[in-house]
Amino acid sequence: MFPKLDPLLHSELRLAVMSILAGVDEADFTYLKKQTEATAGNLSVQIDKLTTAGYIMVEKGFKGKMPRTTCRITPAGQEAFSKYVEALKEYLSASK
Amino acid sequence: MFPKLDPLLHSELRLAVMSILAGVDEADFTYLKKQTEATAGNLSVQIDKLTTAGYIMVEKGFKGKMPRTTCRITPAGQEAFSKYVEALKEYLSASK
DNA sequence: AAATTTGGTTTATAAAATAAACTTGTTTAT
């Protein structure tokens, strides 16, 4: 009746990050920070977790002389996100 | 862009409980336990939190000689649940 | 060249989820 919710996605900030990445080709750290209004530390930690899980890929480079961290969703991440959305629907459609 | 998710509802078990209660008039502890497959301890704690928040009401009585705990969603709970669902949609509709 | 800002990471703390252990009373078996 109530499917298990992927704990990696059932987190406000990680879900926001995945939500953004699911809709774009790539997004860098500062963009994610602005959009989510998260602190840098929190974002850094959550990006690590998503990376370890294989849900996103991180590429580190430079934009001019400044460091730049670019994130991209992986196919596994896309699928996990879709599954999570489906699972969640079971919880939201109460009376059904 | 990403609204704050009510932390009281953004919890797998509490959300399941609220989801059930949103669809029925009342449900007792054992029914909730069976439906959610939660441990009694966990369920007890989460019911407390929802009660303290004013999202549900608990009535204690007896069915024959055995204790019975009946739960009901409150108007405040109904509203919080609706708001949560709306907020969550912002997270799920990524590309929009 | 000192102060500030950028783009982060690491570490520490607070809060949450969860399970294990316990309680109170009931039913069943001996």
Place this chain on the structure above:
DNA sequence: ATAAACAAGTTTATTTTATAAACCAAATTT
């Protein structure tokens, strides 16, 4: 009648998480 097993929870302890605070290195501004 009493011991064993079960029902319905609660309380307490443990593990995870989320989050922020503190820190770091390099770049930019004053």
